[in-house]
Amino acid sequence: xxxxxxxxxxxxxxxxxxxPAFLLDAKxxxxxxxxxxxxxxxSGKTTALQCxxxxxxxxxxxxxxxxxxxxxxxxxxxxxxQQRSLGYVFQNYAIFPHMDVKKNIAYGLKxxxxxxxxxxxxxxxQMLQIEGLENNYxxxxxxxxxxRVALARALAPKPDILLLDEPFSALDMVVRMxxxxxxxxxxxxxxxxxxxxxxxxxxxxxxxxKIIIFHDGRVQQTGTPEEVFYNPKNKHVAELxxxxxxxxxxxxxxxNEASGILKLKCGNLELYADIPDSKLKEKVTWGIRPENxxxxxxxxxxxxQDNTIPATVKSIVNKGASKVLALKIAEHRNLLIAELxxxxxxxxxxxxxxxCLVKIVKGKIVIF
Amino acid sequence: xxxxxxxxxxxxLRIAVLSTFVVALTGIIISYILARRDFTGKWLADIxxxxxxxxxxxxxxxxxxxxxxxxxxxxxLLYNITGWTILFTWExxxxxxxxxxxxxxxxxxxxAIESVDREYEYAAFTLGRKELExxxxxxxxxxxxGILAGIVLSFARAVGEFGATLMVAGNIPGRTNTMSISIYSxxxxxxxxxxxxxxIILVIMxxxxxxxxxxxxNSWKI
Numbered sequence: 001x002x003x004x005x006x007x008x009x010x011x012x013x014x015x016x017x018x019x020p021a022f023l024l025d026a027k028x029x030x031x032x033x034x035x036x037x038x039x040x041x042x043s044g045k046t047t048a049l050q051c052x053x054x055x056x057x058x059x060x061x062x063x064x065x066x067x068x069x070x071x072x073x074x075x076x077x078x079x080x081x082q083q084r085s086l087g088y089v090f091q092n093y094a095i096f097p098h099m100d101v102k103k104n105i106a107y108g109l110k111x112x113x114x115x116x117x118x119x120x121x122x123x124x125x126q127m128l129q130i131e132g133l134e135n136n137y138x139x140x141x142x143x144x145x146x147x148r149v150a151l152a153r154a155l156a157p158k159p160d161i162l163l164l165d166e167p168f169s170a171l172d173m174v175v176r177m178x179x180x181x182x183x184x185x186x187x188x189x190x191x192x193x194x195x196x197x198x199x200x201x202x203x204x205x206x207x208x209x210k211i212i213i214f215h216d217g218r219v220q221q222t223g224t225p226e227e228v229f230y231n232p233k234n235k236h237v238a239e240l241x242x243x244x245x246x247x248x249x250x251x252x253x254x255x256n257e258a259s260g261i262l263k264l265k266c267g268n269l270e271l272y273a274d275i276p277d278s279k280l281k282e283k284v285t286w287g288i289r290p291e292n293x294x295x296x297x298x299x300x301x302x303x304x305q306d307n308t309i310p311a312t313v314k315s316i317v318n319k320g321a322s323k324v325l326a327l328k329i330a331e332h333r334n335l336l337i338a339e340l341x342x343x344x345x346x347x348x349x350x351x352x353x354x355x356c357l358v359k360i361v362k363g364k365i366v367i368f
Numbered sequence: 369x370x371x372x373x374x375x376x377x378x379x380x381l382r383i384a385v386l387s388t389f390v391v392a393l394t395g396i397i398i399s400y401i402l403a404r405r406d407f408t409g410k411w412l413a414d415i416x417x418x419x420x421x422x423x424x425x426x427x428x429x430x431x432x433x434x435x436x437x438x439x440x441x442x443x444x445l446l447y448n449i450t451g452w453t454i455l456f457t458w459e460x461x462x463x464x465x466x467x468x469x470x471x472x473x474x475x476x477x478x479x480a481i482e483s484v485d486r487e488y489e490y491a492a493f494t495l496g497r498k499e500l501e502x503x504x505x506x507x508x509x510x511x512x513x514g515i516l517a518g519i520v521l522s523f524a525r526a527v528g529e530f531g532a533t534l535m536v537a538g539n540i541p542g543r544t545n546t547m548s549i550s551i552y553s554x555x556x557x558x559x560x561x562x563x564x565x566x567x568i569i570l571v572i573m574x575x576x577x578x579x580x581x582x583x584x585x586n587s588w589k590i
Contacts, residue, residue: 055490081493088494094487098509108495157496 024048024217027061030161030193030210034184037197038204039214039240045197048214049163052195053088054081065193066160087154087162091169093146095138101125101149102134108157124152127186144175148182155186162186162194168203180207201242205229213237234368238287243366244337246287252280262367267332272306273365284367290324290339292364296357297348307360311336313352318342325350327358372562375542376550377569379458383533383546384526387465391522395473396515400503402474403481421471428467429535436460436536456538461546464532469522476521480514481507513585520581524574 024044028035037045050056052063054070057078063071065086070079095104105124109117125131128148138146147167154162164183168176184207187194198204204211205225213220213228215236221228232238238246247266254263255275264271264286273286298310311327314335323345327336336358350356402414420428436443436454447453454460484507492502508515530548537544539553547570554563 053490053494055493081490082496082498084494086494088491090487090491092485092487094485094491096488096491096506096510107492107497110496153491153495 022217024051026051026214026217026219028212028219028222030195032187032191032193033209034187034194034196034207035210035212036204036208037195037212037214038199038201038208040199043214044217045199045214046165047217049088049165049195049197052161053086053163054079054084068160085157085160087157087159089147089150089154089162089164089167091166093138093150095146095149095153097138100135100137101130101141104138104149105134105152105156107153120156124156127155127189128152128182142175143171144179147171147175147179151182151186155190159192161192164194164196166197166199169198169200176203183207201229201240213240215240230366232287232366232368235285235287238285238366238368243287243289245290245293245334246285247332247334248283248285250284250286251282252284255280261362264367269309269329269332271360271365272362273367274363276367280367286365286367288360288365290337291322292361293327293336293338294359294361295325295338295340295344295348295350296359298355298357305359307362308357309360311356311358313350313354313356316350316352327356329358369562369565372550372554373565373569376545376547376566379461379545380527380547383458383461383465383529384523387462387469387526388519388523390462390466391469391473391526392515392519395470395477395518395522396508398470399474399477399481399518400507402478404503404507417474418471420468421475425468425529425531426535429464429532432460432464432467432532432536436463455536456540456544458537458544461529461533461537461544464536465526465529468529468532469525472521472525473518476518477511477515480511480518483514484510513588516581516585520577523577527570527573 022044024047026044026048037048039045047056051058052065052070058071058073060073061071062069062073065084068079068085069075069077070084071077096107099107102121105121106117109120112120121134125134128151130145130148130152133141133145133149138149141149150167167183168179171179180203183194183196196207198207208225210222211225211228212222213236221233221237223231228237229241232241232243235246235248247269250264250266252262253265253270256262257275260275262273262275262280264273264284266286271286296308309329311329314326314328316326317324319339320342322339322341325338325340327338329336338358398413398417402410402417433455434440436446438444438447438453438455443453443455454463488506488510489502492506493499497505528548529546530552533544533546534549537546539545539549545553547566551563551566551570554560554566
């Protein structure tokens with residue numbers, strides 16, 4: 001898939017040659033796997049999905065699914081939505097409120113023989129584990145059940161590709177986790193590409209075979225969850241995957257190829273990090289995940305160790321299993337955000353306003 | 369007296385039912401287009417449809433007389449083809465009722481169709497259904513409460529139509545004297561007994577149609 005969609009803020013902007021207010025430029029491939037399109041709202045994920053489905057017409061490029069050309073700007077091909085073999089699940093389910101579950105699921109089975117229809121609906125009910133609900137109306141279903149019906153309806157006509165637009169965002173945690181497992185199971189069973197939109201990084205990480213990161217209408221990085229989460233390519237990706245501590249304008253003071261260690265200087269802050277595989281620019285940005293910071297008591301003997309800096313606790317937020325600390329460091333105006341398991345605080349009582357030492361774990365620093 | 373009540377009642381119902389039927393059909397099509405399509409001159413179409421709602425009925429009636437009269441554009445055409453003039457017939461009253469009630473139908477139905485979430489239509493498209501099928505089986509059923517409201521309002525408006533009808537169909541006893549017009553002429557002639565009867569019948573009819581509609585709507589979940 002490789003396509004572009006331009007949005008203009010006013011109708012006449014295009015004629016006047018004014019640059020579009022938003023430009024989506026998406027290029028990616030998806031095999032028979034679960035691909036997560038991940039990005040903030042407004043980054044172009046939904047637009048991308050709508051272009052693939054044919055609900056929106058791109059301005060250029062190509063969309064090919066399973067060998068069928070859905071859209072080709074040069075060949076002037078634009079297959080109508082109805083002729084594209086795809087399943088689409090909307091954020092708000094969009095199951096027809098005036099039809100019961102059975103009718104909803106059978107709605108895409110136009111031209112099937114009645115007995116085949118019946119059989120397919122039964123298969124879908126079983127696959128999504130919603131047997132017994134076939135005569136219920138959507139108003140009688142819970143959110144999770146509605147989403148299962150929406151999935152069953154999308155899968156019933158045996159699509160070549162399944163598109164899911166933030167399907168679980170309105171569901172509670174437990175239902176969400178169950179449905180994530182279900183989606184993975186369905187993908188393995190059917191062996192079709194599934195494109196799954198989310199802006200929740202936990203969801204993206206747990207479900208994806210491949211992640212495509214969108215920012216500002218462009219694909220920023222593509223890779224397995226591990227690659228993307230632990231080796232973000234740039235600042236946008238880093239922010240999206242929860243790498244909250246990002247420091248720009250850092251110069252490389254020394255590069256010791258023999259030991260593989262890099263000396264960084266960021267403001268008054270001096271740090272040591274491992275030399276990354278990627279090529280280094282003159283000025284770099286580095287970052288560290290909140291869980292890769294260590295907190296130590298303010299102890300004079302520790303103070304002069306590498307990557308260990310004094311800090312003051314600005315705030316503590318309890319997240320249940322862990323606490324998130326905002327730390328003010330003397331060397332830099334940015335706050336450092338650290339996340340530590342609650343267990344840690346059993347031996348080390350720390351309050352807002354306390355001073356401590358922060359250790360930035362050398363091997364965990366990401367440079368880009 | 370039964371005769372004086374019977375004819376107006378029958379002719380009024382005939383005019384109202386026929387005009388409402390045509391209003392419902394054309395109104396749904398116009399509303400769908402206004403709600404779901406973008407085209408140049410959409411604002412003009414919207415104004416033209418709404419105009420009879422704001423114009424005094426006598427003005428609407430006068431314009432219809434000009435249009436439908438023997439020398440009018442449409443009237444002349446009709447006369448040349450069939451040798452028949454529509455003015456001062458009950459058919460003219462149907463046209464008058466149609467023109468004045470169409471805006472009520474279009475306004476309510478357009479709003480009802482606009483309020484149907486487009487995602488339902490998109491879902492139907494992705495399931496292989498064409499726009500016409502989607503409109504008939506998804507959009508319109510989901511907008512049916514608003515559509516029914518439009519039909520009831522149009523019917524009531526057609527039953528109560530007075531000004532434009534008087535202009536195009538006149539008040540010809542036994543031919544075009546509808547209920548509203550008969551009430552007026554009975555009152556003018558000092559026949560209060562007849563006027564009272566006609567008024568009671570009209571009020572009962574209105575209450576009945578409202579009650580039936582409310583019951584029907586309540587039985588619909590969506």
